[in-house]
Amino acid sequence: MQTLPILALAAAAMLAGPAFADKVPLPTAADRQWQLPAVPMPGDNASTPARVALGKALFFDPRLSGNGATSCASCHNPSLGWSDGLKTAIGMGGVVLARATPTIVNTAFNTQFMWDGRKKSLEDQALGPMKAADEMNTDFPAVIDRLRAMPAYVTLFERAYPGEPVGEETIAKAMAAFERTVVSKDSPFDRWLAGDARAITLSQYRGFRVFADPARGNCGTCHSGPNFTDNGFHNIGLRGAGAKPDMGRFAIRPVAAMKGAFKTPTLRDIALTGPYFRDGSAATLRDVVEHYARGGDDRSNLSGDMKRLDLSEQDKSDLVAFLHALTGRRPPVTTPLLPQ
Template identity: 70%
Template structure:
């Protein structure tokens, strides 16, 4: 057996101490103020309280391409669960392959929203569910034909009868069912959520410091728009995204004729943000670091810029910490089986 000299033993102890000091540290426990970020139970309208049969029906409709005008597109074509319930594209691709002007928003945590679509033209999940179907540039659904088709499918007739007894197969029940399914697409088990629940090891110190940058009004001040508990104020802001040639998208102004709404778009939730690149309503930011740099510079197009948009002074380390925190908002990947569609 080889004898360890005192010098070698000292070297080993030094190396062990170095490794120990480099071991990851974990976040301090959350304060009472931090717990304002804890998500409440999923809200539901009284006339559409979720049940297993309603969720099952909504999931089938969500994945069924027969709901589109050409029988080739479903809600899941743009809201793909494997791509963060978005599509991974800069802007959406709609009917006939046409490239649309806005990015596809994620379905994640839309259950907590009070405004829907980039311009807020829909006021409920039920109303939103039919929006893409009724838009010629998106799914281009002929609802008279779609309803006739569904009523001719015995499996769907039975599912509607079970989910909405006596209400029949109508636009309203289609909207209700899809909304019931979308209310199940919830992220509330991220590292940040687990930390809020008391698991100090859920977030690293880097992520916690990024959280502090996020909420600090003198630093990131991200909470000015991405507020608790769902990381959105459900408001509309012009954040100075660069305009492309011929881009005249008025944003919220098309719905509400107030000067401050020109070029303003809805604040998206940041939950599962790591999964939904590229970012912004035009997909112009490729990575989360690009997003941070956009806010550090105070935006690109300063025309009608929101009062909340001001250049930030962040060190390289603080930028990295901010990105690390946003990645701590990613939920656990849950298996989802694509349903067998009714026949």
């Protein structure tokens, strides 16, 4: 008679076992290497409310462009993950450009800028599209004269950079200060790393394990660290388009390994910024996973970090689920009232 409770308990344990096994575990100490640190600030351009306010006005102001109708926000739209939702960017006069518009989310953590890494700081990067004839085509002398003629803008500059003139340098610094506030954090993955085992689903947890395992997903080799980028350049085997393929980093650093190599983008907020890759050739995150699973398409100068992956359908679905867990909570973005 006394054996019945023991048998009942054993049976209950057998039934309960799978349920406990299906719970998302808490992160390990090693997992916490993925926790996002504080936003780094340069010593000569630390963000202040005045600098951010000026930079935001400049970022949204179309009068800084050559045609007076295109602002930085025209391509880096906060409603579209701070990108534009297009395969490749649309430039001045409706010209279709060769590369996709990268998000500005978490650019504060980058050490290389632009798809080919030709800019070395966020301040330097801020002026790049403005000076490009096929992007914003800004006439800087005319724009600076216009800004100096607007008392409200002059006041904004004086508050942000006392004693410094209204010019290219202060424009670049203010826009960089604003862009450093565009940070994706507090995603389900971040909340899991902070100790909330209920923040992510079991599928997302499995996807993270596939992602981080070099023998399975191998994703963390390039999409490494808290911002999910190694700030490096890799040829991932995209098929070349047209008679003159985009050589990427090779144009800046002419060594053979850089032919067709492009900067590793962050995966923060990646679910909001499709289509994907520098040419917009992947419509969905599942397309991205399939591309990596087959080891790329053009293997003529493939990165050594690329390899075919032995992934099950469940692995692929879990990887996509994990990528969705990298979407941060987004505070509402209001368009500033521009100085007149």
